[in-house]
Amino acid sequence: xxxxxxxxxxxxxxxxGKIFGSLSExxxxxxxxxxxxxxxxxxxxxxxxxxxxxxxxxxxxxGVVGESGSGKSTVMRCIAGDQSSSAGSVQIRTSPNEQIDVxxxxxxxxxxxxIDKIAVVYQDPAEGLDLNVTAGGNIASPLTAAGWxxxxxxxxxxxxxxxxxxVPLNRMDDVVKSFSGGMKQRVQLAKxxxxxxxxxxxxxxxxxxxxxxxxxxxDLIRGLLEEFGLAAVVVSHDFxxxxxxxxxCIVMNHGRVVESALTDQLLEDPHHPYSQKLVSAAxx
Amino acid sequence: MSHxxxxxxxxxxxxxxxxxxxxxxxxxSRIVEAxxxxxxxxxxxxxxxxxxxxxxxxxxxxxxxxxTYKPTSGEVFLKLDDDSFVDxxxxxxxxxxxxxxTQIGYVSxxxxxxxxxxxxxxxxxxxxxxxxxxxxxxxxxxxxLQRLNLDEALWDVSASMLSGGEKQRVNLAAGTISPxxxxxxxxxxxxxxxxxxxxALELIGTLTDQGVAVLAVFHDIDxxxxxxxxxxVLRNGVxxxxxxxxxxxxxLEGVAR
Numbered sequence: 001x002x003x004x005x006x007x008x009x010x011x012x013x014x015x016x017g018k019i020f021g022s023l024s025e026x027x028x029x030x031x032x033x034x035x036x037x038x039x040x041x042x043x044x045x046x047x048x049x050x051x052x053x054x055x056x057x058x059x060x061x062x063g064v065v066g067e068s069g070s071g072k073s074t075v076m077r078c079i080a081g082d083q084s085s086s087a088g089s090v091q092i093r094t095s096p097n098e099q100i101d102v103x104x105x106x107x108x109x110x111x112x113x114x115i116d117k118i119a120v121v122y123q124d125p126a127e128g129l130d131l132n133v134t135a136g137g138n139i140a141s142p143l144t145a146a147g148w149x150x151x152x153x154x155x156x157x158x159x160x161x162x163x164x165x166x167v168p169l170n171r172m173d174d175v176v177k178s179f180s181g182g183m184k185q186r187v188q189l190a191k192x193x194x195x196x197x198x199x200x201x202x203x204x205x206x207x208x209x210x211x212x213x214x215x216x217x218x219d220l221i222r223g224l225l226e227e228f229g230l231a232a233v234v235v236s237h238d239f240x241x242x243x244x245x246x247x248x249c250i251v252m253n254h255g256r257v258v259e260s261a262l263t264d265q266l267l268e269d270p271h272h273p274y275s276q277k278l279v280s281a282a283x284x
Numbered sequence: 285m286s287h288x289x290x291x292x293x294x295x296x297x298x299x300x301x302x303x304x305x306x307x308x309x310x311x312x313s314r315i316v317e318a319x320x321x322x323x324x325x326x327x328x329x330x331x332x333x334x335x336x337x338x339x340x341x342x343x344x345x346x347x348x349x350x351x352t353y354k355p356t357s358g359e360v361f362l363k364l365d366d367d368s369f370v371d372x373x374x375x376x377x378x379x380x381x382x383x384x385x386t387q388i389g390y391v392s393x394x395x396x397x398x399x400x401x402x403x404x405x406x407x408x409x410x411x412x413x414x415x416x417x418x419x420x421x422x423x424x425x426x427x428x429l430q431r432l433n434l435d436e437a438l439w440d441v442s443a444s445m446l447s448g449g450e451k452q453r454v455n456l457a458a459g460t461i462s463p464x465x466x467x468x469x470x471x472x473x474x475x476x477x478x479x480x481x482x483x484a485l486e487l488i489g490t491l492t493d494q495g496v497a498v499l500a501v502f503h504d505i506d507x508x509x510x511x512x513x514x515x516x517v518l519r520n521g522v523x524x525x526x527x528x529x530x531x532x533x534x535x536l537e538g539v540a541r
Contacts, residue, residue, distance in 0.1 A: 004370050004379045057378065219400055244399070248377045262351065262377050269353040273309035280310055 007057035010093055010231040011079070011199050016052040017087035018074050021045030031254065033274060038071070038255040047255045048074040052088070054250055054260065058198065061225055061232040063242040063249035063263060065278065070252040072235045076201050079233070080120045081110040092117060094198050115145045119192035123204035125184035128191065131177035135167060135187045138176060142194040161190035165220060182213035189217075189224065196228065202245075203235045218244055239282040243267065251275045295363065296497035297326040297349070297466050302358035304348045304521075318344035320521035321358070326466070331491075331498040333512035333529070335505075335536055340518040342501045346468045349499070350390045351380055362387065362466060385413045391459035393471040395443060395451035403446070403454050404429070404439040410458035421461070428457040433483055448475040456484055463491050469500035473507065485510060505533050 024030070024042035031038050031047045038047045049071040056062045064072045077083040079090050079102070090102040094117060102113065114120070122128045129138050139158040140148075148154050159169055165186040171179070176187055185205060192200055205221060206214035222245055225232050234245050242249060242263060249266050251259040251274065258272040270279045304319040319341050326332045334342040347353040349360050351372060361369040364387070372380060372388075384390075401409075404425055411421030429439060432453040438446060443454055452475045459467065473484045489511055491498055502508050508515055508529055515532040517524045526532065 004364070004375060004383060006376060006379050007382060055378070060378065060381075215400065247381050260377065261354070262381060264352045265354055268347065269306070271307075271354065276309050 009055035010058050011056045012091040014053050015088040016078055016085055017050040018048045018078055019045055019086045020048055032256050033253040033258050049255050052257055056231040058231050059229040061234055061246040063246035064235045065242055065249055066252035067237055071255040072252055073203055076203050076235050080201055115142055116195035117197050119197040119200045121188050121192050121202045121205050123207050125188055128188040129176050132175055134173050134175055136172040139191050139194050146195045165190040181209050182217055185217050199231045201233045294328050295325050296328050298361040299324050300359040302348055303356045304344055304353055305356050318521055322523055324516055326497040326499050328495045328497050329492050330513050331511050333508040333515045334501045335515050336518035341521040342518055343470055346470050350468055387465045389459045389464040389467040391455050391469050391472045393474050395455045399444045400442050402440045403443050406443055406454055407457045407461055411461040414462040416462050424461050428461050431487055432457055433480055463494055463496045466497045471501055471503055
């Protein structure tokens, strides 16, 4: 080993911004953490996220923390393509000679990206799954989208994934709406990993689950991130989730990044007033 | 990792004028000074013990070097495998995260391992993170846990179910498996009974023979006397005085009496 090597990014977000409505001339200066609002007082436009930048390498998980309305999920949705963005760039690099400028893609190219490059796990299983379809059918959909045609190989890949995410195989042909919350999240994970994407975005993946169920899902996620060397972005307001899954984080407040730090440093030595408030509230 | 004998007098850690202040925004932006300009060096194969009263800055210094605390100013140079030095303070978060896994170990008083993961897995993973292959890491983990007398019945038990002293031994085993270039120890044996403490101290003693640079905080003078090649006494966030264990500890005990 020679000098310190910075790990190569797989996902790079630069100055990403999302504004709802039209901003007044000084709209950016009139919003943000220092002002304590993300609403432009002149036009009423909302600066949901602005000037958000970070990089994530393979095998690394970045946490995005902040309270509800801070812009965490907006950032994730802009990366995933669930939402259009107003500014900035999102690049993904899955091999040395393949770099994709995500925001310049056409809608159909972006959908393609979601099949085998960027997977998303949502807090609400209804967003990531078709609840009226069976577990096996949900997993088959990204596989067929990726060109799988042989029924028995799709079945066997689906069982492999369900096995890995600890969903009993005898539930494979049951519709997902009959599943418990924790099990739905496991099916979402199985579906997300179907085509071995290099990047996974997790939006509050355990929020709303019972503590014991959440613990099991978290353990599973942690194992999957390690096993597949995924580049992950974990959006959560829950510091125990962040502490368990990530080693670096950014803190968002009123649409802006107020601090980026190593996770242990954020928890023990937060710098920004908002981070200090957030950490002390979580640790009290 | 092999070290030539002359490598042992080589500086591994070079801390220069390190300052750390906390600005407590939640309490009227009060400023708390933890370190007021600490400078010290630790060489390969050297065990330096930090002494001083509570609040002198011992733990703050270890955390600032590891960057769990983000230093306010100063430099922390660490020697790398190619003999170049890097200032840990100036690294990006992801560069530092990489170095932590391979070059710098930190064993605190408390186990900070992931919950619901078995004892054996925690120690094995630490070895793999430092570049051991899976089989070697398993063997080394078993050796290390045996050496610290951790009952084999507890190896497949989740670490969160262990007692304080058992956790501390798991922590120590993980921190010392395939020892890193620099090891920071913060009261690593504080919860151990005399017998287990003995084997833990013995294990820590062997690290210096392997060329590890150790910077440690122990609350008991006996451990410092046995392990340290040098003692640095901190007071109010600066180095007060330093010297051989014998002279510094006599002076410390004199103050205590």
